[in-house]
Amino acid sequence: MSLPLALGPARPVPLSAVNPVAQLTAIVVVTAVLLVSGDLVTSAVLVAAELALLPAAGLTRPGDVLRRTWPLLVSALGVAWVNVAFGSLSGAEAWASGATWALRVVALSLPGILLVASTDPVRLADALTLHWRVSTRFAYGALAAMRLVPLLAAEFETIRLARRARGVDAGADPVAHARLLVSTSFALLVGAIRRGTRLATAMDARGFDSGTARTNARGSQLRPLDAAFVVGAVLVCVAAVTTSVLTGQWDPALG
Amino acid sequence: MTPVAVRLAGWGFRHATRRAWAVRDVDLTVAPGERVLLTGASGAGKSTLLRALAGLLDPEAGDPTGELTVDGAVPDRRRQRVGMVFQDPDSQLVMTRAGDDVAFGLENTGTPPALIWPAVDAALDAVGFDLGRDRATAALSGGQKQRLVLAGALASRPGLLLLDEPTAQLDPDGAAQVRTAVLRAVDARDATLVVVDHDVESWLPLVDRVVELLPGGGTVEHGRDWRPAPPRLPVRQQHSPGEQLLAAEAAGYTHRGSDSPGLLPTDVVLRAGRTLAVTGPNGTGKSTLALLLAGLRAPTTGRVTAGAALTAGLRRPERPPHRWRAGELVQRIGTVFQQPEHQFLTGRVRDELALGAGDTARAGELMERLGLAALAEANPFTLSGGQQRRLSVATALATDPRVLVLDEPTFGQDRETWAELVALLAEQQDGDRALCLVTHDAGVVTALADDVLALGSTVPA
Numbered sequence: 174m175s176l177p178l179a180l181g182p183a184r185p186v187p188l189s190a191v192n193p194v195a196q197l198t199a200i201v202v203v204t205a206v207l208l209v210s211g212d213l214v215t216s217a218v219l220v221a222a223e224l225a226l227l228p229a230a231g232l233t234r235p236g237d238v239l240r241r242t243w244p245l246l247v248s249a250l251g252v253a254w255v256n257v258a259f260g261s262l263s264g265a266e267a268w269a270s271g272a273t274w275a276l277r278v279v280a281l282s283l284p285g286i287l288l289v290a291s292t293d294p295v296r297l298a299d300a301l302t303l304h305w306r307v308s309t310r311f312a313y314g315a316l317a318a319m320r321l322v323p324l325l326a327a328e329f330e331t332i333r334l335a336r337r338a339r340g341v342d343a344g345a346d347p348v349a350h351a352r353l354l355v356s357t358s359f360a361l362l363v364g365a366i367r368r369g370t371r372l373a374t375a376m377d378a379r380g381f382d383s384g385t386a387r388t389n390a391r392g393s394q395l396r397p398l399d400a401a402f403v404v405g406a407v408l409v410c411v412a413a414v415t416t417s418v419l420t421g422q423w424d425p426a427l428g
Numbered sequence: 429m430t431p432v433a434v435r436l437a438g439w440g441f442r443h444a445t446r447r448a449w450a451v452r453d454v455d456l457t458v459a460p461g462e463r464v465l466l467t468g469a470s471g472a473g474k475s476t477l478l479r480a481l482a483g484l485l486d487p488e489a490g491d492p493t494g495e496l497t498v499d500g501a502v503p504d505r506r507r508q509r510v511g512m513v514f515q516d517p518d519s520q521l522v523m524t525r526a527g528d529d530v531a532f533g534l535e536n537t538g539t540p541p542a543l544i545w546p547a548v549d550a551a552l553d554a555v556g557f558d559l560g561r562d563r564a565t566a567a568l569s570g571g572q573k574q575r576l577v578l579a580g581a582l583a584s585r586p587g588l589l590l591l592d593e594p595t596a597q598l599d600p601d602g603a604a605q606v607r608t609a610v611l612r613a614v615d616a617r618d619a620t621l622v623v624v625d626h627d628v629e630s631w632l633p634l635v636d637r638v639v640e641l642l643p644g645g646g647t648v649e650h651g652r653d654w655r656p657a658p659p660r661l662p663v664r665q666q667h668s669p670g671e672q673l674l675a676a677e678a679a680g681y682t683h684r685g686s687d688s689p690g691l692l693p694t695d696v697v698l699r700a701g702r703t704l705a706v707t708g709p710n711g712t713g714k715s716t717l718a719l720l721l722a723g724l725r726a727p728t729t730g731r732v733t734a735g736a737a738l739t740a741g742l743r744r745p746e747r748p749p750h751r752w753r754a755g756e757l758v759q760r761i762g763t764v765f766q767q768p769e770h771q772f773l774t775g776r777v778r779d780e781l782a783l784g785a786g787d788t789a790r791a792g793e794l795m796e797r798l799g800l801a802a803l804a805e806a807n808p809f810t811l812s813g814g815q816q817r818r819l820s821v822a823t824a825l826a827t828d829p830r831v832l833v834l835d836e837p838t839f840g841q842d843r844e845t846w847a848e849l850v851a852l853l854a855e856q857q858d859g860d861r862a863l864c865l866v867t868h869d870a871g872v873v874t875a876l877a878d879d880v881l882a883l884g885s886t887v888p889a
Contacts, residue, residue, distance in 0.1 A: 182524045182525050182562070182564055293524070294524065295523060295524055295525065295528055313522065313532075316522065316523070316524075317522040320518075320521060320522070320524070320565075320566070321518075321519075323566070324518055328770075331765070331767075331770055332770050334719065334724045334725070334765075335763075335765050335770040335771045336754075336771075336773065337724055337754045337757065338722060338724060338754075338757070338758065338762075338763035338765070338771065338824075339754075339758060339771055339773055339783070339784070339823065340754045340755050340757065340758030340759075340783075340784065340827070341754055341773060342753065342754035342755075344753065356773075360769075360770070363769075363809070364769070364770075368516075368518075368519050371514065371516060371519035371520075372519045372520070372522075374479075374484060374514070375512075375514055375519060375520040376522060377484060378482055378484055378510075378511075378512040378514075378581075379532060379533035379536055379580060379581070380507065380508065380533055380536035380537050380584075381532075381536050382536075383507070383536065383537075385536065385537055385538045386538050387535050387536055387538065388534075388535050388538050388539055388540060388541055388544070389535055389541065390528070390531040390534065390535055390541050390544040390545065390548075391528065391531075392541060
């Protein structure tokens with residue numbers, strides 16, 4: 174019915190050359206630094222470095238960047254607003270605190286956006302199972318389940334139309350709308366469970382999770398580039414913290 | 429790989445939650461390399477038997493009886509020699525790329541990576557899939573997806589290939605593609621083939637013999653020359669075209685975010701007393717046209733208008749059907765969707781019909797007429813496929829609408845249910861009512877249609 178969402182293979186971008194587990198390691202490093210240090214300078218340096226990577230993740234057009242990041246921008250603005258409106262500070266101090274928090278949220282979230290934009294889900298599952306020994310049952314099970322998401326979106330629309338055909342619609346009543354949404358979602362859930370069961374049987378029939386050690390046809394290699402990427406991330410973090418200390422902004426959350 | 433033998437002696441199975449046997453008293457020997465079609469009415473236990481052969485029946489799920497061996501051992505120990513294909517391609521594909529999906533089974537059995545890609549290429553070649561390993565699985569047609577699933581089953585070179593209604597969810601073109609691929613794959617007779625399907629005629633040229641499972645237990649064997657009895661076609665009365673009830677004027681539809689139209693501008697008139705069949709290959713927008721006529725979607729170009737006979741009593745008769753309130757719509761246009769369970773709203777067959785009929789007397793009468801009376805207290809979701817379909821037609825009839833729109837009413841039904849449904853629909857053809865049938869099924873068109881609208885194949889799928 175409605176068009177499937179694009180959940181196919183991701184097209185390769187320069188950043189795709191970096192192994193997903195190297196990217197995840199870099200994310201862990203950056204996140205750890207940001208959890209400890211919440212000042213404006215640290216966040217600003219990290220955000221600058223992250224923004225510099227956007228083109229490598231294929232996000233060059235402002236429209237693409239906006240489409241990927243709008244929920245992040247909305248939440249960053251929300252955090253800033255809460256700080257200004259309800260924080261204990263007032264005036265310029267409140268605004269500075271709001272901006273610091275907003276920038277920190279952006280610095281924390283951008284690495285995830287870079288990862289999603291540059292990583293094919295299958296390559297991610299390969300890397301996780303081969304290098305980090307994540308259970309294949311979990312990784313490939315999640316992959317298979319993800320394929321069903323666009324189907325669910327189409328099915329939701331069909332169920333909604335089928336209900337109208339049975340004489341059920343909510344009209345202008347918001348309560349009726351909510352009740353209809355709940356019952357439609359329930360019908361969708363029942364369908365999703367059935368489909369999931371069928372998928373599990375089909376995967377069973379193909380020997381998935383049968384106790385035999387699984388091989389991987391694509392493999393997932395760690396190259397010098399991956400080490401360089403992680404080292405680069407560490408260096409950027411060091412630079413950010415150093416700048417923060419030198420400018421007298423350093424204000425660690427721990428300690 | 430060498431083909432394997434299958435032997436069943438007095439075999440039966442009873443699901444843990446049921447009192448009746450799902451299948452029993454089956455004696456069947458399939459020689460290595462033989463090709464057998466397994467058929468029988470819905471509920472005769474065909475799928476249960478096939479799952480047992482694949483070693484997929486959970487011993488906790490019920491009690492088996494008798495003997496069943498694949499290559500001389502219990503199926504559980506032969507799972508690596510068996511490849512299986514199910515009905516719905518979308519619940520079988522795992523990976524996002526075609527080649528990765530075929531490789532999935534080989535990875536699971538621990539095949540060394542160096543041997544995987546040659547095997548994948550050979551399997552893709554065997555099913556005639558020439559779109560390349562990197563093709564996104566989401567972008568394939570139903571027939572292409574199902575061929576890919578078949579390649580996945582063939583990649584590990586199984587000695588036994590089991591197909592459970594592999595074409596039931598495909599259009600005729602996709603079904604033909606899959607049968608050709610199966611023929612190609614088993615041509616060298618290096619795998620034994622057991623196919624379960626209702627569609628006997630289409631598989632007969634490919635198989636050595638037909639085994640029919642009987643609902644009460646046991647089997648009947650038929651040779652290659654056997655032909656099932658042609659279905660009884662209802663005797664129906666011709667009605668002269670009456671007043672115009674619904675019309676589409678250059679009505680077309682383009683999905684949001686899509687550049688090419690899902691339905692090209694189309695003219696249709698539905699008149700009282702007439703039945704229109706809408707046919708054409710997948711991707712021409714047949715189902716979309718049904719949704720436009722049913723007042724469920726607004727056309728993006730052109731318009732759909734209702735005649736005076738249909739708009740009588742409406743609060744705003746000048747509005748097009750898609751803007752009517754649901755309560756008004758259901759009194760005038762009844763719609764039956766391809767998947768019946770999408771339309772069920774209650775927990776009992778009786779309530780389901782009373783919901784539309786408004787009074788219980790008419791609900792009772794409908795149940796009686798459609799053979800659902802014995803199931804009045806049953807939950808609609810627990811009914812068999814054929815029963816669900818009858819119930820969904822009954823719910824559409826409950827409000828006695830002047831127009832009835834049906835999307836693939838006979839899709840995936842066995843012969844008996846097919847004949848029942850066609851007879852039921854023939855009963856609904858009277859001088860006052862217009863029917864619109866969207867269908868791939870040439871038999872339905874012959875049996876019921878007064879007029880045929882064949883949508884062209886000019887729209888890319």
